[in-house]
Amino acid sequence: MLTIKSRAHDYTVENFPDLASALITIPAQRSWFLIDKRFSEFYRPILDQAVPANRAVYVEATEEQKSFEALTPIFLDLLKRELKRDGLLIVIGGGVLQDIGAFIATVLFRGLRWELIPTTLLAQADSCIGSKSSINIGPYKNQIGTFCPPNRIQVTSSVLATLPWDEIRSGLGEVIKLQLLSSEKGFRELMDDLKSWRKTEDREQKAVAAIPAELLSKWVSRSLEVKKPYVEADEFDKGIRNILNYGHTFGHAYESATHYGIPHGIGVVLGMLTATYLSVRLGLAEVVHYQELKTMLQPWHEPYSNILRKGSRDEIFQAIKHDKKNTGQAVNCILTRGFGRMEKMPVPLAEQLVPAVNDFIERECGSA
Amino acid sequence: MLTIKSRAHDYTVENFPDLASALITIPAQRSWFLIDKRFSEFYRPILDQAVPANRAVYVEATEEQKSFEALTPIFLDLLKRELKRDGLLIVIGGGVLQDIGAFIATVLFRGLRWELIPTTLLAQADSCIGSKSSINIGPYKNQIGTFCPPNRIQVTSSVLATLPWDEIRSGLGEVIKLQLLSSEKGFRELMDDLKSWRKTEDREQKAVAAIPAELLSKWVSRSLEVKKPYVEADEFDKGIRNILNYGHTFGHAYESATHYGIPHGIGVVLGMLTATYLSVRLGLAEVVHYQELKTMLQPWHEPYSNILRKGSRDEIFQAIKHDKKNTGQAVNCILTRGFGRMEKMPVPLAEQLVPAVNDFIERECGSA
Numbered sequence: 001m002l003t004i005k006s007r008a009h010d011y012t013v014e015n016f017p018d019l020a021s022a023l024i025t026i027p028a029q030r031s032w033f034l035i036d037k038r039f040s041e042f043y044r045p046i047l048d049q050a051v052p053a054n055r056a057v058y059v060e061a062t063e064e065q066k067s068f069e070a071l072t073p074i075f076l077d078l079l080k081r082e083l084k085r086d087g088l089l090i091v092i093g094g095g096v097l098q099d100i101g102a103f104i105a106t107v108l109f110r111g112l113r114w115e116l117i118p119t120t121l122l123a124q125a126d127s128c129i130g131s132k133s134s135i136n137i138g139p140y141k142n143q144i145g146t147f148c149p150p151n152r153i154q155v156t157s158s159v160l161a162t163l164p165w166d167e168i169r170s171g172l173g174e175v176i177k178l179q180l181l182s183s184e185k186g187f188r189e190l191m192d193d194l195k196s197w198r199k200t201e202d203r204e205q206k207a208v209a210a211i212p213a214e215l216l217s218k219w220v221s222r223s224l225e226v227k228k229p230y231v232e233a234d235e236f237d238k239g240i241r242n243i244l245n246y247g248h249t250f251g252h253a254y255e256s257a258t259h260y261g262i263p264h265g266i267g268v269v270l271g272m273l274t275a276t277y278l279s280v281r282l283g284l285a286e287v288v289h290y291q292e293l294k295t296m297l298q299p300w301h302e303p304y305s306n307i308l309r310k311g312s313r314d315e316i317f318q319a320i321k322h323d324k325k326n327t328g329q330a331v332n333c334i335l336t337r338g339f340g341r342m343e344k345m346p347v348p349l350a351e352q353l354v355p356a357v358n359d360f361i362e363r364e365c366g367s368a
Numbered sequence: 369m370l371t372i373k374s375r376a377h378d379y380t381v382e383n384f385p386d387l388a389s390a391l392i393t394i395p396a397q398r399s400w401f402l403i404d405k406r407f408s409e410f411y412r413p414i415l416d417q418a419v420p421a422n423r424a425v426y427v428e429a430t431e432e433q434k435s436f437e438a439l440t441p442i443f444l445d446l447l448k449r450e451l452k453r454d455g456l457l458i459v460i461g462g463g464v465l466q467d468i469g470a471f472i473a474t475v476l477f478r479g480l481r482w483e484l485i486p487t488t489l490l491a492q493a494d495s496c497i498g499s500k501s502s503i504n505i506g507p508y509k510n511q512i513g514t515f516c517p518p519n520r521i522q523v524t525s526s527v528l529a530t531l532p533w534d535e536i537r538s539g540l541g542e543v544i545k546l547q548l549l550s551s552e553k554g555f556r557e558l559m560d561d562l563k564s565w566r567k568t569e570d571r572e573q574k575a576v577a578a579i580p581a582e583l584l585s586k587w588v589s590r591s592l593e594v595k596k597p598y599v600e601a602d603e604f605d606k607g608i609r610n611i612l613n614y615g616h617t618f619g620h621a622y623e624s625a626t627h628y629g630i631p632h633g634i635g636v637v638l639g640m641l642t643a644t645y646l647s648v649r650l651g652l653a654e655v656v657h658y659q660e661l662k663t664m665l666q667p668w669h670e671p672y673s674n675i676l677r678k679g680s681r682d683e684i685f686q687a688i689k690h691d692k693k694n695t696g697q698a699v700n701c702i703l704t705r706g707f708g709r710m711e712k713m714p715v716p717l718a719e720q721l722v723p724a725v726n727d728f729i730e731r732e733c734g735s736a
Binding site: 007068069071072075076079103106107108109110111132133135137138140143144145146147236237 | 375436437439440443444447471474475476477478479500501503505506508511512513514515604605
């Protein structure tokens with residue numbers, strides 16, 4: 001069990017062997033449920049055991065749901081089901097459900113107790129702690145949000161073992177990032193363990209993960225241990241926590257310029273490679289460090305670097321310029337001097353950043 | 369200058385002789401403005417001096433504006449005007465503008481610095497401190513909201529002196545409530561000062577206030593001094609702060625059952641009389657106390673008790689039952705044992721509350 005300190009209230013991350021064991025700890029008679037629709041289809045019998053039918057609202061986990069228009073019927077559904085201010089909201093799903101659930105729990109009755117059962121690697125290993133939520137408005141993505149940690153997080157790696165392969169790789173992007181921020185030792189141990197992470201095909205012949213549950217559980221825990229001190233020291237992301245954005249300025253731009261053809265965590269992997277490449281060009285990191293990372297990370301982003309290569313370069317630079325972290329003619333980037341030695345610094349846009357990103361995409365990505 | 373402690377950040381209430389003096393303290397070059405449309409029409413030349421035209425969004429101060437649908441274009445307007453996370457939001461208006469501004473400042477960029485220039489007696493003397501915001505959703509009023517204090521409040525009583533008379537009386541309801549909560553001495557001093565509060569008629573022959581600015585200023589300050597310890601001790605309204613709801617369970621029901629034919633603060637005055645009447649029937653307060661209050665408060669609610677008398681009794685009891693503070697067959701009421709001696713206690717609905725409210729409205733309100 002991990003305890004996270006927060007201005008609002010401390011909260012815990014608790015591990016369970018399976019979903020049913022996690023659900024049994026929930027006081028069903030004073031709880032209301034917000035559940036990822038797709039997840040519920042896979043776990044219907046277990047959920048039916050634990051969730052009173054008249055207390056559950058099912059939500060599609062899409063970006064479109066993260067808007068005031070789409071949230072309104074969810075609020076109304078919960079109110080119609082007589083959720084009251086002393087009720088407990090249980091959120092079961094990945095990042096989108098967490099964003100929606102955290103937002104609702106912050107503003108309904110000016111704040112509601114809530115608990116989170118994250119069901120993706122990304123949510124379990126990264127986003128579940130740190131208390132951020134993000135909502136879209138009009139054309140502006142993630143510009144609305146709150147800081148509102150759950151009162152408790154229940155993690156069970158058993159629900160991850162059969163996720164689609166790219167969903168696993170997307171979560172893994174943040175797991176890799178956290179070990180790069182941590183130490184060379186942590187990163188190399190992760191790379192060793194990843195050798196046994198395999199994909200297989202399900203009945204519909206889609207690529208799904210086939211990973212030992214104890215390895216998933218190990219790297220979920222290790223990731224949260226790395227992230228914890230950052231979010232405790234700087235919950236509201238005004239200083240040291242910015243380091244966790246390593247790879248994200250570029251990653252977000254790659255996601256958006258490919259119209260989300262690149263999953264988030266895979267964008268982050270490509271973004272970290274870009275940041276390392278830029279760091280080499282700025283004389284901060286050695287080229288052998290970049291080359292080693294490039295080789296080691298390739299299996300975890302291919303073939304998405306091809307998609308990046310085909311994306312609009314204009315849209316990439318527009319997105320970098322409009323990144324909510326920027327102000328003037330320089331872009332605040334998290335750069336690297338090597339394992340565990342990341343630093344935030346401004347990089348002049350026209351003189352340094354644009355040529356480096358152009359060269360990275362043309363020379364380093366996909367097949368030339 | 370008054371300083372209020374808050375979990376988010378301490379904040380100050382500063383007094384200014386007039387609007388121009390308050391506006392001059394605002395760093396216009398890094399500020400964006402949310403302004404009550406009607407107020408802006410009265411103070412156009414002064415606002416034009418201080419507010420860059422491309423940084424101001426004007427909002428109608430109506431209940432309909434307090435919804436996600438109506439807020440969306442306001443968010444988008446601010447974003448289009450290039451408000452960034454390091455910008456400062458200046459909110460100028462009464463309670464509705466405060467609700468909207470506080471909500472936007474809580475959730476835009478996960479929190480934005482904001483300052484408030486309250487322009488009604490109710491906002492200056494009561495709602496500006498305590499950090500609550502309220503938004504409506506579908507048929508549910510004020511069920512959405514946040515706790516988000518402004519970073520600074522600039523008060524100038526000069527903008528109150530010409531408000532519509534009922535707007536002054538509505539704010540006065542909360543001023544009276546705070547003195548009743550405070551002490552017999554404070555309440556009697558207020559009642560003495562009120563003898564000089566007059567209404568007059570404007571060019572359009574509407575009733576407007578004609579009140580010495582120093583008396584408005586005095587009772588704004590006195591009110592905030594009474595409220596301050598409650599909101600500091602219990603910012604999130606889980607205990608002692610509930611006392612500030614004195615008169616509100618009934619007042620809200622009267623407002624809603626008359627479809628807002630009764631202004632908020634005047635509903636509170638009628639609600640406090642109801643609570644005192646009920647307290648007498650429950651053996652808590654003496655009948656002479658009720659009778660004295662009834663006589664003294666009459667000028668500050670007439671002729672609205674007639675409107676209450678004509679309102680639907682069913683809707684009143686429905687509203688009381690659905691009050692967000694209630695749970696079962698008893699209603700949590702703030703009752704009184706006399707000046708400064710209010711207490712929260714459950715009152716059985718059918719046996720005690722319903723007959724007392726019926727008798728209050730039939731025997732004590734309007735012309736029989």
